[in-house]
């Protein structure tokens with residue numbers, strides 16, 4: 001693909017995107033992000049990593065200090081770009097005494113979205129049955145779904161959601177995850193931020209991991225977890241560690257709680273077992289062990305938990 005074709009296949013592309021706040025904080029630091037059209041992309045990072053700041057720049061709500069961003073081939077905040085982007089970045093200010101439907105009516109009038117979209121959007125977020133109830137009667141999950149409905153009014157090609165499950169109870173979170181998966185089917189691109197690994201793992205095709213404003217990894221969940229290996233219980237463990245380090249085809253070895261963790265092809269279990277046993281070690285357990293995304297994440301972000 002030439003450069004132009006690559007650009008067209010991307011829903012979001014940033015080059016060296018940087019935001020510094022007055023107080024000397026670099027919230028986003030030379031970020032190169034690429035979100036492909038049609039995918040559900042998870043923007044994952046601990047609190048304060050710079051996710052919201054990035055999304056606000058993509059929406060043209062704040063200006064980058066340096067670097068550039070393209071959203072559906074347009075510059076952020078331009079009229080052409082905004083007409084194809086729906087977002088839930090700050091909780092929209094809904095009127096508590098109006099129904100969900102009337103709130104959307106007000107918003108549709110304000111944003112110029114066609115009226116027919118109101119019922120479609122309500123149905124998409126499964127609020128049709130409660131559309132005539134007052135907003136203040138809604139549960140938190142329903143309020144959040146109405147926010148998504150508002151973002152869907154323009155039937156956007158790109159949906160940007162900032163921590164869409166934040167504050168919801170487990171049921172509300174599961175509903176929201178199901179909804180996002182549904183919305184991401186087909187042509188629409190969804191970019192969502194989250195500090196929850198499990199969530200991103202369940203919904204997203206690809207993930208970008210951000211820490212202290214920098215992108216530390218980007219790839220599919222499978223790619224990020226791709227480091228397969230073996231967990232081995234062998235004694236004495238220090239000796240086993242030394243021998244394992246010298247084995248060909250073993251990329252990495254570490255020991256924790258008396259178990260050796262080898263990054264290697266799990267198919268090599270029998271061969272590695274034979275080598276350890278012939279060196280006089282007692283091997284009592286050997287099993288394939290992929291790294292969990294959590295381990296990968298902790299490694300990538302230098303141990304900063306989420």
Ligand SMILES: Nc1ncnc2c1ncn2[C@@H]1O[C@H](COP(=O)(O)OP(=O)(O)OP(=O)(O)O)[C@@H](O)[C@H]1O
Pocket residue numbers: 021022023025026027045046047048049050051052053054195
């Ligand atoms: N308006 C602002 N002025 C000064 N500093 C800010 C401002 N907004 C954000 N920051 C700082 O920038 C950094 C990144 O914040 P940001 O909200 O983008 O992170 P985040 O990953 O979205 O985190 P969270 O999930 O907690 O919202 C933080 O250190 C934050 O304190």
